[in-house]
Amino acid sequence: SGFPLPTATSILKRQKQLRRKNVRFDQVTVYYFARRQGFTSVPSQGGSSLGMAQRHNSVRRYTLCEFAQEQEVNHREILREHLKEEKLHAKKMKLTKNGTVESEEADGLTLEDVSDDDIDVENVEVDDYFFLQPLPTKRRRALLRASGVHRIDAEEKQELRAIRLSREECGCDCRLYCDPEACACSQAGIKCQ
Secondary structure (H helix, E strand, C coil), X not given: CCCCCCCCCCHHHHHHHHHHHHCCCCEEEEEECCEEECCCXXXXXXXXXXXXXXXXXXXXXXXXXXXXXXXXXXXXXXXXXXXXXXXXXXXHHHHCCCXXXXXXXXXXXXXXXXXXXHCCCCCCCHHHCXXXXXXXXXXXXXXXXXXXXXXXCCHHXXXXXXXXXXXXXXXXXXXXXXXCCCCHHHHCCCCCC
């Protein structure tokens, strides 16, 4: 005979419910940026680096299923281009006897000379393929031009070359023991390399 007692709810259960409401895994938001000259990375080959604009130029939202399908299509296209480049290189090597003889025919070959029939993308497992392949200098330049970059800053090329060279000359000249007065590492305040 009295008032009903309030049922006690677990603090842990309440936190789980809150978390479930705030986290969503039902969609993917992709921001697209225009391609620009980089100034932010150091490609292993010469030439300018690739970067992106400060602000995105479009946004697209996908369901998880749509995004997986879009990725599959994009990866197949990247793989197709890569296999075409490999086929073109193989044709040039055959015509020049592995680069030992001159061939005007080899010099004139382009990706358009490689037929889609020569490429077998369907029998390659796309997910197992590594897509972050380094791009050659000419390809990076072509991508920049296609993205509307008309003037490529030539100074970056020299800066990147200097960085690559400096990375080859890291550490000090110490052998067997470290002489702190002659050791470049010790003088820079780091452990002797």
